[in-house]
Amino acid sequence: MPKQEGIFKFKGTLQGQCYYQLNGEYVVRKAVGPSRERINTDPAFVNVKANNQEFTAATQLSKAIRRGLGATGKAFQDTYMASRLTGRCRKIIQKGSGDLGEREANLFNNPNAIIGFPLKKDLPFQQIYTAKAVVNSNTNRSIITINIPKSEQYNHNQTPENATHFQLTAALSTVSNSTWQSDKNEYITEYQNENALGIAVESQPLLCKIEYHNISLQLQSPNPNNTPTNVAQTIWLGITYLKQQHNALGILKTAQAMECIAVI
DSSP states (O other), X not given: OOBOOSSSOOOEEETTEEEEEETTEEEEEEOOOOOHHHHHHOGGGHHHHHHHHHHHHHXXXXXXXXXXXXXXXXXXXXXXXXXXXXXXXXXHHHTSSSSTTSOOBOGGGOGGGTXXXXXXXXXXXXXXXXXXXXXXXXXTSSEEEEEEEEEOGGGBSSOOTTOOEEEEEEEEEEEEOEEEETTTTEEEETTGGGSSOXXXXXXXXXXXXXXXXXXXXXXXXXXXXXOOTTEEEEEEEEEEEEEEETTEEEEEEEEEEEEEEEEO
């Protein structure tokens, strides 16, 4: 272990280094944080413990969304999407009822934290395609319809130079609420069988320079029964640009974007 040099010796922590005396010698080592056991048992770390518990719940919500989106989400996301989404889910838990560390994790408590979330941070959907999308569902949320009343050429803000067509992708991912269970000392997903389910549909390839009216995409809930009240359905809309070459259409992967447009 390195010894402290110089005339003056120091005890304490400075710039990530811990200075202390060991067996009569003044030594220095890299500072380390408190152990998990200390965080869980020391009253001085009660808020740290509480925040860790809620971070775990936020991770559960984020994971459910990502699992529901599946391969569709992976086609549109960037490298740090999971951590960014977990951060948004923490904002949801901050609006939940209960004490710090035990607040309910339910998307309906703060849906705006998710709505508008881009799977690719540097390529927000609304900056690429500005046509207005309207989301409707039937009474039991088993059928969700996304309708774009009008789509024109000027709605494409960042059309790739070689793009001839575009294609819309609608996706749905279910997220059950989670509640703190004191007897188990952890957050439990209330509706496990209805959690992290997903479905996606695509439009036909559409010409970029043509005006369209009432583009409609319909999603059928993957829940076999009525969706429970505390299971949110996140609705996502994405766009992909295509290039026609001879009789085939190729995907321009650099121009793919998707965001959450509703929580129902």
